[in-house]
Amino acid sequence: MKVVILGCGRVGATLATQLDQVGHSVSIIDSSSDAFQRLSSKFRGNKIIGNGAQEDVLRRAGIETADAFAAVTNGDNRNILASQIAKEIFHIKKVVCRIYDPLRQRTFDELGLEAICPTTVVADMLFDSLSGIR
Amino acid sequence: MYIIIGGGGDVGYYLTRSLLHQGHEVLLLEKGHERYQSLSDELGQSVLKGDACEARIMDEAGAQRADVVIAVTGEDEDNLVICQMAKKRFKVARTIARLNNPKHEALFQKLGIDVTVSPTKAILSLIETELPGPRFVQLMTLKKAGLEILEMSIPSLSPVIGKELNQINLPRRCNLVLILRDNEPIFPTSDTTLQANDDIYALVTREAEEELRTIFGTA
Numbered sequence: 001m002k003v004v005i006l007g008c009g010r011v012g013a014t015l016a017t018q019l020d021q022v023g024h025s026v027s028i029i030d031s032s033s034d035a036f037q038r039l040s041s042k043f044r045g046n047k048i049i050g051n052g053a054q055e056d057v058l059r060r061a062g063i064e065t066a067d068a069f070a071a072v073t074n075g076d077n078r079n080i081l082a083s084q085i086a087k088e089i090f091h092i093k094k095v096v097c098r099i100y101d102p103l104r105q106r107t108f109d110e111l112g113l114e115a116i117c118p119t120t121v122v123a124d125m126l127f128d129s130l131s132g133i134r
Numbered sequence: 135m136y137i138i139i140g141g142g143g144d145v146g147y148y149l150t151r152s153l154l155h156q157g158h159e160v161l162l163l164e165k166g167h168e169r170y171q172s173l174s175d176e177l178g179q180s181v182l183k184g185d186a187c188e189a190r191i192m193d194e195a196g197a198q199r200a201d202v203v204i205a206v207t208g209e210d211e212d213n214l215v216i217c218q219m220a221k222k223r224f225k226v227a228r229t230i231a232r233l234n235n236p237k238h239e240a241l242f243q244k245l246g247i248d249v250t251v252s253p254t255k256a257i258l259s260l261i262e263t264e265l266p267g268p269r270f271v272q273l274m275t276l277k278k279a280g281l282e283i284l285e286m287s288i289p290s291l292s293p294v295i296g297k298e299l300n301q302i303n304l305p306r307r308c309n310l311v312l313i314l315r316d317n318e319p320i321f322p323t324s325d326t327t328l329q330a331n332d333d334i335y336a337l338v339t340r341e342a343e344e345e346l347r348t349i350f351g352t353a
Contacts, residue, residue, distance in 0.1 A: 053211055055237060077187060077211035081238075084214075088244050103189035104215070107223050 004066045005029070006052035006082050007073035011098065013038035015070065020045050027061040053081045055089060063090050071097035076104055083113055138163065138200045140186030140216040141207030142173050145232060145253075149206060150177060161195050186216045189223055197224035206232040214238075217247045243277070270352045273335075281337055284346070290330045292351035300324040302349065305342035311335050 001024045005016050008030035016028045017040040026045030029052040030036065036047045050057035052073070063069065069086040071079035076099045083097040096114045099105040105117035135158050139146050142164030150162040154177075162177065164170045165185040174181045184191035186205065197203065203220035205213035210233060217229035231242055233252040242250045262271045263285065274283040288294060294302055299310065299322055313320040314333035320326060328334075338346050347353035 054235070075211070077209070077215045080218075081211035081214050084245060085241060088241060101188065104187070104219070107189065107219055111218065111222055 001025070001067045002062065002065060003027070003068045003070065004058065004061045004063050004086075006069070006071045006079070008035035008038060008047075009072065009074060010038065012070075012072045015072065016045060017043055027066075029057060029061050053078055053085065055085060058082070058085065058090065063092065066090075066092055068092065068094040069096075071095075076100055080104075080108055080113070080115075083115075087113070135159070135201040136196070136199055137161075137202045137204065138186070138192070138195055138197060138220075140203070140205040141212070141232075142166075142169055142181065143206065143208060145206040147173060147177075149204065150180060154180060163191060163195060187212055187219065189219060192219065192224060197226060200224065200226050202226070202228045202230065204230045204232075208234060210234050210238050214242060214245070214247070217242075218245060221246055249277075270347060280339055282340060282343060284334075284336045284338060284343065286334050286336070286347070286350060286352045288328060288330055288332045288334060289351050292328075292330065294328045294350055295330050296327065298325050298327050302328075304349065305338065305345045307339040307342050308346055309337045311337055 003019055003024055003026050005012050005026065005028045008028050012028060016026050020026045020043050027048060028045060029048045029050060031049065031051055033049050046061065048057065048061045050060065052058060063086060069092045071082045073079055079097040079099060083095050086092045086095045096116065099108060099115045099117055100119050102117050102120050105115045108115050137153055137158050137160050139150055139160065139162045142162050146162055150160050153160045160180050162173065162181045163184050163186040164173055164181060170181060170183040182195055186192060197220060203217060203226045205216035207213055213231040217231045220226040220229050228248050230249040230251065231247045233239055233242065233250045234254060236252045236255040239250050239252060259271050259273060270286045271284065272282050273285050310322050312335040313322050313326065315329060336346060344353065
């Protein structure tokens with residue numbers, strides 16, 4: 001599978017490394033070249049510097065032939081814009097994005113965007129963990 | 135009308151003032167603390183501190199009863215989210231977004247933003263109109279009709295020079311509406327003869343634009 005990832009923060013870099021290790025072809029985009037230092041030294045995928053909310057940058061990352069796209073920059077709105085470009089302009093079948101704001105996540109989920117909200121996911125886990133304590 | 139504006143930069147500020155002046159009920163949302171302070175010193179109750187991308191703030195602003203939401207921040211992604219949230223969550227009838235990158239126009243339209251305004255594109259075409267030499271300028275886009283209004287000056291080597299309009303095979307979806315010759319307007323008919331340096335104003339579909347330019351030698 002060919003995957004394009006936008007954002008090489010901790011989550012993006014970890015995801016890219018994992019996918020690369022199991023044999024997928026990965027391109028990762030970030031606006032800063034420093035961010036790529038987070039990748040494993042064994043990472044074989046493409047690293048693209050640029051603003052991933054721009055079509056030409058996504059093209060350089062090979063989005064036209066990608067099977068999946070993940071937007072994990074630290075900006076909710078940037079992820080939302082880039083994901084919708086991937087879906088509507090490049091017709092990528094599998095698009096998933098991270099949205100920190102729970103209300104925003106719910107709205108875009110209803111609009112058909114597959115979005116994961118780490119805020120609620122982590123809060124639920126912490127809640128469960130703490131609920132086990134008497 | 136009740137109008138909510140997201141983003142209190144220069145555009146948001148002047149827009150708020152002019153809409154208030156026209157007698158509308160306007161609420162301007164600005165998230166930056168210092169900018170909010172200086173806006174509220176002048177505009178008072180018409181400014182609220184908060185991020186228009188956040189549903190909680192929009193709820194507080196009374197987005198449910200807004201007739202129009204206008205997003206004019208400096209970031210396209212923020213403007214997109216403000217408008218999409220307004221439409222989907224608060225059922226706002228009309229959303230207008232400022233576009234900083236003109237390439238986002240098609241996407242925004244596809245995603246249901248009612249109106250997009252691209253200052254970058256507008257400034258470019260204004261400047262192009264003022265530049266000397268062979269010209270080809272998109273003056274205006276009529277979005278709903280899918281039409282462009284073009285201005286072009288006929289280059290001195292154009293194949294159409296000396297021909298009457300009925301001898302030229304124009305694209306099907308195209309209308310020459312005006313010719314400007316030495317600053318004299320001519321309303322073209324089928325026997326109007328074209329000359330070098332005529333300024334042509336044409337109404338044409340986006341698809342036929344390229345064909346029209348080839349015919350006039352401005353491609």
